[in-house]
Amino acid sequence: MLRDITIGQYYPEKSVIHSLDPRVKLAGALIFIVSVFLFENIIGFLVMTAFLAMCIKLSKVPFKYMVKGLKAILVILILTAVLNLLWSPGETLVQFSFIRITKQGVYNSLYMVIRLSYLVIGTSIMTLTTTPTRLTDGMEKGLHFLNRCKVPVHEIAMMMSIALRFIPILMEETDKIMKAQMARGADFESGNIFQKAKNMIPLLVPLFVAAWRRASDLAMAMEARCYHGGEGRTKMKPLKYQQMDKKAYGVLFFYLLVMIVLKVIL
Amino acid sequence: MSLILNEVNYYYGKGTNLVSHAVKDVTLTIEDGEFIGIIGHTGSGKSTLIQHMNGLLKPTSGGVYYNGRDVHDGSFKLKELRSHVGIVFQYPEYQLFEATVFDDVCFGPKNQGLKDNEAGLVAFEALRDMHIPPEMYYQSPFELSGGQKRLVAIAGVLAMKPDMLILDEPTAGLDPRGRKEILNLLSRLNREKHITVVLVSHSMEDVAEYVNRLIVMDKGSIAFDATPKEVFAHYKELETMGLAAPKVTYFMHQLKEKGWQVDTSAITVEEAKKSILAAIRR
Amino acid sequence: MGIMKAAKLVHEYIHRDDDGNVDHIETALNGVDLDIEAGDFIAILGHNGSGKSTLAKHLNAILMPTEGTVWVDGKNTKAPENTLDIRKTAGMVFQNPDNQIIAGMVEEDVAFGPENMGVPSQEIWQRVMRSLNLVHMEAYKNHSPNKLSGGQKQRVAIAGVLAMQPKCIVLDEPTAMLDPEGRKEVMDAVLELNKTKQVTVILITHYMEEAIHADKVYVMDGGEIVMEGTAREIFARVQELENHRLSVPQITKLAHELKCSGLPIPDGILDEEELMEAICHLS
Structure with a gap:
């Protein structure tokens, strides 16, 4: 689904x-x-x-x-x-x-x-x-004029491209955690809306922890590859x-x- | 008590143009108290196969029978099946979510409908079986080391008192001692508590040492289902499946080629040592 | 001084409680001395939590020493103006292949480093293609990283570091999450780089087999370097390694067991050929 x-x-x-x-x-x-x-x-x-x-x-x-x-x-x-x-x-x-x-x-x-x-x-x-990168490149350049109004266009574009890359990964992760909790008898289907919301906790907490860990790993990996914001950056595909x-x-x-x-x- | 898979087939993405036949005509019986290893190349269908064993996946065709009852006939509660057959997925520590180790281990038993004190009791037992020191019971699971988290996560499934425990690469990413500790604990559960253990593994050395039956998956089908010794005798065929025999087995074959009278069916360091010593002293 | 040097390096993680008060201090590195020669293949072994990953992060100026000093290519990592230069000199590959690929297409990801360094477009293209060739991933340059296997993703990550043309690559448990095939792919790529391109490799791992080819092996435990020597010297000390929660490759173990049973077999056997020779020598 x-x-x-x-x-x-x-x-x-x-x-x-x-x-x-x-x-x-x-x-x-x-x-x-x-x-x-x-x-x-x-x-x-x-x-x-x-x-x-x-x-x-x-x-x-x-x-x-x-x-x-x-x-x-x-x-x-x-x-x-x-x-x-x-x-x-x-x-x-x-x-x-x-x-x-x-x-x-x-x-x-x-x-x-x-x-x-x-x-x-x-x-x-x-x-x-x-590709998400090209798309955000397009937005970054197309909306560059907004920089003058102090809108951090580069940062927003970078965030978007990373988000797009991680959507399928997080989807897969959700699926995995769901199955693992179902194997422990968790129920994500029955009950009224409040019970359902409560039943989501075993899914949401690990998902949030995983996303957090990925984010900090990724930030470190980007830093290790000399990322320091949009300043002085060149493009492979200008x-x-x-x-x-x-x-x-x-x-x-x-x-x-x-x-x-x-x-x-x- | 047995689990039978009868001519199970499973397709991913049926009805789209990206169909893949992940499990092909798998028939297999798992008896009480066995220690089984499942090996296979990534994408050979191992993970898909084990998800059939506790009803997380329903076969596209074929049947799954627990104690002689069809688990998909509508009257069998899947929740009940999952109390009998526990699965520990890869990197189970990523599924921890409660505020304390103890609460997390109680999650499964509570889902089975146990009262707080009953759930507590089985949780204690499971934590003890996994050798978690008591001072950790009320710590946050997120503060533990990688290896400890892994043990807590396994305890979380063990607390449901399953008759059968399936583990998908429980030692992935751990250091040599950590790997050994987990395998020894599982082996004890199998021996002392008579829990059936199914171990999905990439390590030929580990399965050679621990399991008494080895199932080899290749492209969705069972290629071999025999004792580790019998399976590793087919090391040439295993290689075509992207697998291999333990290093010592290869070495024994090399020795034999050089004219030494050694036992080429040796699959552990211990067996190889005995056979080489015997050959030299002859 | 070698390309990388650490002197009396100490690193402390400070844990704070909810009010921001210091709860406890964890010493991850405790007086590490290290001197690595350019062109060498170095393996750093240690169990989970021995401090080896913390050490790796110091070699790339991701972490700063609490005490002591780290120099990369003669530059002190503590000086902020050196940070970018150090990261250009010492590239880093991490454990989880998914958490270090930034772009949605292989070639664009490899370009990420050079783009940050301000390399002109034309040259980025050359570097990207060259790097992908080196790890044999050129056929996948237009693929999405999500469709690759773990070993392939890790090779893309290595290409991403190579495109920055570093003198040195630090790999922090690059194979821990891979299957045996992926592990072999990555190790082959790393070895080839070291041999043909003379890139200094620092491999952090707890797979003993991967350390066999190293020029020098360090073993860490409790934030300290507890053993140091050639692979042969280290693997001769089986009992000591096991005390540090490690092991030796299976053939080395067999040789050791045979020796303990009284056969005159030399210490530190690394592979089948050596053991075969030793056994044939007996008769």
């Missing part, structure tokens, strides 16, 4: 999307998110789908792998669909006793489900094709826009323009 979370897990491959500058992909994700909330009709939907399909195709990441990410939010998807279906005003379509489904409701739930799944797929294209990145920006803005125009004229 915990392994199904594909967001943040890099998928190694050689593709146009993989080789793009992370700043382009960040901007792309942002533009895509905006467009997801812009679309209101079938044409917008088609343009958006075509754009998404093109990105997926270009990224060479198997479609199946992307859809797997949706599993993690399946509950949210269903909940959104049901809520929208049941509580939307408008022209009645079907009615069983107190349950009233309206035409508006069907539209709403359909749109919301599409929006949410596109949102997840769109952003996971970014994380699947960009970010520099290539011809391809400029073209990609072009495509992105064109796409945004189309979506805006569609929104205005239709």
